[in-house]
Amino acid sequence: MSVSRGAKSPLWLVVVLASMALGLGYTTLQTQFGDLSGHWLQALVAPDDDSIRQVVMHFTFAPRLIVALLAGAALALAGCLMQQVLRNPLASPATLGVTSGAQLALVVATLWAPGWMLAGREWIALLGGIGATLLVFALSWKRRLAPMVVVLSGMVVSLYFSAINSALLLFHQESLSGLFIWGSGALAQDNWHDTRFLILRLAIATLAALSLLRPLALLDLEEDGAKSLGISLRKLRIAALGLGIFITACVVSAVGLIGFIGLAAPAIARLSGARTFSQRLVWSMLLGALLLTVTDLVVQQLSPFTASLLPTGAMTAALGAPLLLWLLPRLKIGGSRPTPSTGLKLPRLANPARRLWWLGLTTLVVTGLALTLGFMLDGAAAQAAHPGHGAQLRFAGLNDLGLIVDWRLPRVATAAAAGLMLAFAGTLLQRMTGNPMASPEVLGISAGVAIGVIALMLLPLGIAPLNGSIMGFCGAAVALLVLVVSNRRSGFAPERLLLTGIAISSLLDAMRAIVLASDDPRAQQLLSWLGGSTYYAGLTSSGWIMIIAIVLALMTLPLERWLTLLPLGAPTAKALGVDVDRSRLLLLTLVALLTVAATLVIGPLSFIGLMAPHMARLMGFHGARQQLIGAGLLGMLVMIAADWLGRNLFFPDQLPAGLIAALIGGVYFMWGLRRL
Amino acid sequence: MGASIDYHCHQEVAILPRVRHLFVLAAVATLWLLGTDTVMAQPASTQADAKPPRIASANWTTTETLIALGVTPYGVSDIANYNTWVKEPPVPPSTIDIGLRNQPNLELLAQNPPDLLLSSALFSRDNARLERLMPVRIVDNFYTGQPFYPATQAMTREIGDLTGHQAQAERLIDQTDQKLTRAAQSLADISRPVYVVQFSDTQHVRVFGGGNMVGTVLDRTHLRNAWTGPTNAWGYASISIDRLAETPDARIVVIKPYPRQVESELENNQVWQHLPAVREGRVSEIAPVWPYGGLVSMQRLTRSLVEVMTGSAGAPDA
Structure with a gap:
């Protein structure tokens, strides 16, 4: 990495942000507390108890400003530490599962152990964050906490926890609506408690980070180099990661989920010229503090005009994502070095074809079961015996063919088609980028589709399904365009592509959080679609989606040569006669088509796309063609099973198939990870 | 059916992999086509007996x-x-x-x-x-283009028509009307504006405006709604609690239940504690009621409101 021209430094950016913060802060004071002008200082320091306006300013405006600065700096510190330790620009509190662990702990405590909440929600969040991290550590321990494995485990744990979260929220929306607001990072304050809480913890964490500064800086060297300098990498990583988690949990418990700062601030600092670790640390913290504060002030400017809450954490992502996208083409990561899965010892099969056939047979049997087994009404006698819904679980008879064909087959077929397409998309992505973390959602295509559909839900355009597909396509097209435009110059280098995708996905997260926090009754519907429900599948639509899935799959299979050669890295592939840029662009288009089709019918669930190719590899399918077919079958199998469970587990209530897929798939996947 | 076909193929055909997965695809396609055919043949669901409508x-x-x-x-x-x-x-x-x-x-x-x-x-x-x-x-009773109260009356009548319970529907409508009128009489002396809120968390409430059940009840009983800001399609706004100070002399009516930990956390909430209504004991709680409901919920809300407004002047504090 060489500095291109002159002494670039994030200073200019910090100055710009700081002046924005000052300007906006003054405007906010003028608009919200203009009536107090002249008494601002008095209100801040010693408010008059009888003037509610002064009290409000003293207990809301001032602590909110300081908390925004503190939380931003703290998250940037956490992200910076994590990225340094894992040497991965994608590491952040959110991608390591810390934030979803904290949230899950709070949701569970709210529902089943409200007494614990009295002990302080911060401690429960901390426990959840630590629990998630320990799980991540346990999963990656055998690989000596290798960076890629840690981040992979973190993302899996994170996905798993948010799936459980979503399931709980689906059933308890009314009781958990407050957690929606918290979950999206509303910074509103009503006393100085959070400020004192954060200032103390941030000071301790910063001091601890400074004491680790020198050894951490040495991690900039290659791993072997650092080892030869006598550093215990494992201890160092645990200490630094632990510190990052601690400070994240403090922020999360005080003000809620503000994920993007931890990812963006260190990345922006690096991109705008901070080179050494200590420079990155200092500039990241400044940038993080200012980014969050500016966002929060903008939110405060907007809030008087809307009937719903604008959560700052989510808005940070909405504003931060375009910023990251703008900076990405200016990013200098060391070339398009492939990150092959070094040291992975996976079973090689003597006869993979036979295993594929068994897999196919299992899929057929499961399909048959999913179609025939279900809850059936058994007349008045049984109705009395089963109060509630009057049905019991049994196989359908021939008389029930209409029921099976009309109401079960479309859902099973849709689930299977979506599973197949997502599995193919995931396999393509993982082979193409040589990155085990790649999946359709990471690429941001399914997020693009979802953004389009959410936009439709919020705009009063009518609710015809046709409009949904059009808007979804527009969203996907825009996402694809962004991907191509910001990556073409770098020849679609893997890391850059993934980072672009994450930036797009974070926009979806922001929109989802804003909708959920807006306290809109339609949130339930949105949540269920985002979870991946086959509820709305009909025979015609499921027939079409089947045809699309088969056509796209047939188009993919002949590309096995590219899929075999691309994971070897761009130079090798080029030397073997592959037009790398063209093949990547074509594969990317195919991935996009697969993802759009799957997302439109079953929501932006990502776990199948991430999991199926992995499961296929763990089962020993290594060749490109075998992995594709194996992953496709596994994708169908898991989705069909998930759909059946979703339909019957809590009959007559139904859970979305995508959610269940994430729940069952996650367990298998974690178990597989441990074996790696 | 499809399953057995495919199974036999697999037994006999130990051929090129390319042909093999085409078979799998063909089997899947057959299964699906079989499915569609049966649908076409399937008669629409039957319903025979003419007992009271289910x-x-x-x-x-x-x-x-x-x-x-x-x-x-x-x-x-x-x-x-x-x-x-x-x-x-x-x-x-x-x-x-x-x-x-x-x-x-x-x-x-x-x-x-x-x-x-x-x-x-x-x-x-x-x-x-x-x-x-x-x-x-x-x-x-939402999305009708009509004001909420006539829309709810029309909804009740429609349900009465559909179920053959027209008389009961008219009775419910009249009864509600009378209760609202009586409530208006007993609340005639009250000129103090009122916020009707539901807590979302310690710092945020849903405050109800016009165009829904709460707004209707306030309207019909001539109570003044203290919230005049923008509301969403269901007639409420999610706001942070300091905005409840915008009408300082208002009463605050809280629809229970509180989200779990909110009630205890309110004690530390300095803004809440300094709100004029809280300092002067003008906060009342009422029993849980579905604020997007029909005439029954409306009657229950009316009864609760009358109770807290006319009962003891300094109703129980939060």
Whole structure:
């Protein structure tokens, strides 16, 4: 990495942000507390108890400003530490599962152990964050906490926890609506408690980070180099990661989920010229503090005009994502070095074809079961015996063919088609980028589709399904365009592509959080679609989606040569006669088509796309063609099973198939990870 | 059928991999086509006997109204949460649960389709599909283009017409009207504006404006709503609590239940503690009531409001 021209430094950016913060802060004071002008200082320091306006300013405006600065700096510190330790620009509190662990702990405590909440929600969040991290550590321990494995485990744990979260929220929306607001990072304050809480913890964490500064800086060297300098990498990583988690949990418990700062601030600092670790640390913290504060002030400017809450954490992502996208083409990561899965010892099969056939047979049997087994009404006698819904679980008879064909087959077929397409998309992505973390959602295509559909839900355009597909396509097209435009110059280098995708996905997260926090009754519907429900599948639509899935799959299979050669890295592939840029662009288009089709019918669930190719590899399918077919079958199998469970587990209530897929798939996947 | 075909193929054909997965695809396609054929052959679901109509209801507001008119519905949505949030009138024991509000369980409904499904404009995005099982009627008091009160009266009448309970519907409408008039008389002396809120968390409340049940009750009883800011399609706004100081002399009525830990956390909330209404003991709590409900919920809300406004002047503090 060489500095291109002159002494670039994030200073200019910090100055710009700081002046924005000052300007906006003054405007906010003028608009919200203009009536107090002249008494601002008095209100801040010693408010008059009888003037509610002064009290409000003293207990809301001032602590909110300081908390925004503190939380931003703290998250940037956490992200910076994590990225340094894992040497991965994608590491952040959110991608390591810390934030979803904290949230899950709070949701569970709210529902089943409200007494614990009295002990302080911060401690429960901390426990959840630590629990998630320990799980991540346990999963990656055998690989000596290798960076890629840690981040992979973190993302899996994170996905798993948010799936459980979503399931709980689906059933308890009314009781958990407050957690929606918290979950999206509303910074509103009503006393100085959070400020004192954060200032103390941030000071301790910063001091601890400074004491680790020198050894951490040495991690900039290659791993072997650092080892030869006598550093215990494992201890160092645990200490630094632990510190990052601690400070994240403090922020999360005080003000809620503000994920993007931890990812963006260190990345922006690096991109705008901070080179050494200590420079990155200092500039990241400044940038993080200012980014969050500016966002929060903008939110405060907007809030008087809307009937719903604008959560700052989510808005940070909405504003931060375009910023990251703008900076990405200016990013200098060391070339398009492939990150092959070094040291992975996976079973090689003597006869993979036979295993594929068994897999196919299992899929057929499961399909048959999913179609025939279900809850059936058994007349008045049984109705009395089963109060509630009057049905019991049994196989359908021939008389029930209409029921099976009309109401079960479309859902099973849709689930299977979506599973197949997502599995193919995931396999393509993982082979193409040589990155085990790649999946359709990471690429941001399914997020693009979802953004389009959410936009439709919020705009009063009518609710015809046709409009949904059009808007979804527009969203996907825009996402694809962004991907191509910001990556073409770098020849679609893997890391850059993934980072672009994450930036797009974070926009979806922001929109989802804003909708959920807006306290809109339609949130339930949105949540269920985002979870991946086959509820709305009909025979015609499921027939079409089947045809699309088969056509796209047939188009993919002949590309096995590219899929075999691309994971070897761009130079090798080029030397073997592959037009790398063209093949990547074509594969990317195919991935996009697969993802759009799957997302439109079953929501932006990502776990199948991430999991199926992995499961296929763990089962020993290594060749490109075998992995594709194996992953496709596994994708169908898991989705069909998930759909059946979703339909019957809590009959007559139904859970979305995508959610269940994430729940069952996650367990298998974690178990597989441990074996790696 | 399809399964056995495919199984035999696999036994005989140990050929090139390319041909093999084409077989798998062909089998899948056959399965699906078989499926479509059977659909075509399938007659529409039959319904024979002409006993009292069996009605299912997907929305709590129609459920509440149906039961209030004396109808025992065949099935209603999400009984467990209905019992928490709507409470009254209670669901008859013979009524079955048909699943979540926005996704009535079609497998269950298909096995013994009711004569009519009452649905809300909010929950039914695929009526064409549901219509294949049973007639579906969107009965709603929101999205009607009418003001809320006449819309709710019209909804009640419509449910009465659909179930043959016209007399009961008229009685419920008259009764509600009388109760509102009587409430207006007993509240005639009260000029103090009132915020009606539900807590979301310690710092945020849903405050109700016009265009919904709360606004209607305030309107009909000539109480002044202290919230005049913007509201969403259901007539409420989510705001941070300091905005409850914008009308300093207002009373605050809190619809229970509090989200779990909020009640205890309010003690540390300095803004809440400094609100004029809190300092001067003008905060009242009322029993849980479904604020998006029908005439029964409206009567219950009216009764609660009259109780806290006319009962003891300094009602129990939060």
